[in-house]
Amino acid sequence: xxxxxxxxxxxxxxxxxxxxxxxxxxxxxxxxxxxxxxxxxxxxxxxxxxxxxxxxxxxxxxxxxxxxxxxxxxxxxxxxxxxxxxxxxxxxxxxxxxxxxxxxxxxxxxxxxxxxxxxxxxxxxxxxxxxxxxxxxxxxxxxxxxxxxxxxxxxxxxxxxxxxxxxxxxxxxxxxxxxxxxxxxxxxxxxxxxxxxxxxxxxxxxxxxxxxxxxxxxxxxxxxxxxxxxxxxxxxxxxxxxxxxxxxxxxxxxxxxxxxxxxxxxxxxxxxxxxxxxxxxxxxxxxxxxxxxxxxxxxxxxxxxxxxxxxxxxxxxxxxxxxxxxxxxxxxxxxxxxxxxxxxxxxxxxxxxxxxxxxxxxxxxxxxxxxxxxxxxxxxxxxxxxxxxxxxxxxxxxxxxxxxxxxxxxxxxxxxxxxxxxxxxxxxxxxxxxxxxxxxxxxxxxxxxxxxxxxxxxxxxxxxxxxxxxxxxxxxxxxxxxxxxxxxxxxxxxxxxxxxxxxxxxxxxxxxxxxxxxxxxxxxxxxxxxxxxxxxxxxxxxxxxxxxxxxxxxxxxxxxxxxxxxxxxxxxxx
Numbered sequence: 001x002x003x004x005x006x007x008x009x010x011x012x013x014x015x016x017x018x019x020x021x022x023x024x025x026x027x028x029x030x031x032x033x034x035x036x037x038x039x040x041x042x043x044x045x046x047x048x049x050x051x052x053x054x055x056x057x058x059x060x061x062x063x064x065x066x067x068x069x070x071x072x073x074x075x076x077x078x079x080x081x082x083x084x085x086x087x088x089x090x091x092x093x094x095x096x097x098x099x100x101x102x103x104x105x106x107x108x109x110x111x112x113x114x115x116x117x118x119x120x121x122x123x124x125x126x127x128x129x130x131x132x133x134x135x136x137x138x139x140x141x142x143x144x145x146x147x148x149x150x151x152x153x154x155x156x157x158x159x160x161x162x163x164x165x166x167x168x169x170x171x172x173x174x175x176x177x178x179x180x181x182x183x184x185x186x187x188x189x190x191x192x193x194x195x196x197x198x199x200x201x202x203x204x205x206x207x208x209x210x211x212x213x214x215x216x217x218x219x220x221x222x223x224x225x226x227x228x229x230x231x232x233x234x235x236x237x238x239x240x241x242x243x244x245x246x247x248x249x250x251x252x253x254x255x256x257x258x259x260x261x262x263x264x265x266x267x268x269x270x271x272x273x274x275x276x277x278x279x280x281x282x283x284x285x286x287x288x289x290x291x292x293x294x295x296x297x298x299x300x301x302x303x304x305x306x307x308x309x310x311x312x313x314x315x316x317x318x319x320x321x322x323x324x325x326x327x328x329x330x331x332x333x334x335x336x337x338x339x340x341x342x343x344x345x346x347x348x349x350x351x352x353x354x355x356x357x358x359x360x361x362x363x364x365x366x367x368x369x370x371x372x373x374x375x376x377x378x379x380x381x382x383x384x385x386x387x388x389x390x391x392x393x394x395x396x397x398x399x400x401x402x403x404x405x406x407x408x409x410x411x412x413x414x415x416x417x418x419x420x421x422x423x424x425x426x427x428x429x430x431x432x433x434x435x436x437x438x439x440x441x442x443x444x445x446x447x448x449x450x451x452x453x454x455x456x457x458x459x460x461x462x463x464x465x466x467x468x469x470x471x472x473x474x475x476x477x478x479x480x481x482x483x484x485x486x487x488x489x490x491x492x493x494x495x496x497x498x499x500x501x502x503x504x505x506x507x508x509x510x511x512x513x514x515x516x517x518x519x520x521x522x523x524x525x526x527x528x529x530x531x532x533x534x535x536x537x538x539x540x541x542x543x544x545x546x547x548x549x550x551x552x553x554x555x556x557x558x559x560x561x562x563x564x565x566x567x568x569x570x571x572x573x574x
Contacts, residue, residue, distance in 0.1 A: 100134075257290065381484060408504045410437070
């Protein structure tokens with residue numbers, strides 16, 4: 001590919017013009033203390049940074065941005081840092097998923113409205129990865145993703161602790177009187193020991209690793225722990241690489257094909273990754289103009305076993321995964337299933353990454369002949385309760401519940417659930433099916449991670465640790481249990497989940513990919529005629545726009561107005 005000249009770069013529409021506007025752009029840049037020679041005739045690199053004081057996963061990204069900048073300067077570029085919406089998973093309420101599309105829109109418009117030739121996208125906490133990349137895909141200028149990296153391993157009283165996974169585990173122990181309040185408080189400071197994203201195979205590492213496998217990061221970048229010096233060096237290399245990508249005009253559309261998305265999906269399944277990735281991958285594919293459906297993901301899940309021995313499907317953490325060889329080692333294990341000709345941001349091919357890979361721990365990154373679990377990372381369920389699909393993570397569920405019939409115990413909202421779940425008078429048994437509705441994209445709104453419904457306290461006391469739970473919500477990728485999620489259409493738009501009543505029998509058969517409400521169709525039709533949609537809690541601002549434009553989970557929960565193919569011209573400069 002021929003190297004582009006400076007005249008080919010979009011930033012020159014701002015800086016090279018000899019008219020009054022060009023004068024103003026150069027003047028105002030010099031106002032910030034830059035000499036003319038420091039920015040003229042150079043590619044402008046936008047560093048889109050999702051750092052904030054309320055995002056501990058990204059607490060180090062200010063420092064990493066400086067590493068990117070120094071490399072951009074050294075490579076002959078002009079770096080500019082652009083703060084973007086920070087989506088710290090724990091702090092943002094009601095859910096970061098409500099704002100993923102907001103970040104995607106902001107990223108796209110930041111890159112479009114400024115004189116940017118290429119972008120380094122800095123994120124990692126759950127929704128920042130898809131949000132940043134969705135925006136970059138729509139803008140389609142050279143871009144490289146710089147993942148925040150996982151935190152270090154957690155330890156407490158000689159036991160390995162995974163963020164999120166063991167939060168739920170020990171919360172149940174506290175509720176059941178198995179640990180003291182003092183131990184619970186002590187645990188707060190032991191589980192998360194450094195900057196970085198969750199150290200389990202939660203949504204953060206699932207998404208950064210998928211994006212790595214698809215070729216949008218430096219090869220293997222997603223595995224490097226946030227606190228490792230190699231992470232700073234990786235950020236610096238991103239700065240050097242993006243300048244080269246600008247001159248080569250290597251854009252996301254040159255890298256992403258259906259084959260690269262399927263590579264990402266196969267890695268997703270081998271990781272035992274988060275169910276949230278089923279929503280995000282489809283959203284990314286639709287932004288890229290690539291056909292990808294829940295049925296495609298289910299087909300991949302049937303073929304690819306879980307090979308990464310990581311919580312919640314296994315018993316190791318991301319730091320162990322890195323020492324075992326990281327993503328390149330997992331790609332090597334999957335080599336026969338991958339399209340090795342897929343490109344990456346370096347201009348190289350996946351085959352080169354695989355050829356250079358080694359695995360140093362056969363228990364942490366397993367061979368195809370020695371999977372971590374019998375259950376797959378994903379199963380897509382359909383039936384009269386989920387006509388357009390629902391998902392479950394068999395690898396993190398109780399195999400005894402994979403085929404189950406039970407009576408529904410219905411909660412109309414998260415508030416209803418919180419008020420009644422531990423009521424001793426609640427009519428529930430271990431065989432019951434807990435149902436939460438009005439927790440989807442429209443209903444909550446934003447589809448929060450409420451799908452890992454708590455076990456009723458009186459059942460915990462009886463030793464029950466898992467039961468069938470169904471919702472139109474999502475579940476944290478760090479969590480586990482027999483939880484059917486993303487039921488579509490959701491209850492708030494009149495999906496069948498809205499029609500379930502206490503005592504109705506629900507049938508789950510994971511092997512048959514079946515989810516059924518055992519109620520006669522005539523009765524369901526009668527209930528449908530009686531149903532009235534819930535009244536939204538707000539009708540203003542971004543939340544109102546979200547409700548107006550968001551699609552259902554099986555379509556990625558993106559905004560219809562942002563679909564691939566809708567035109568958005570370059571800004572006029574007058």
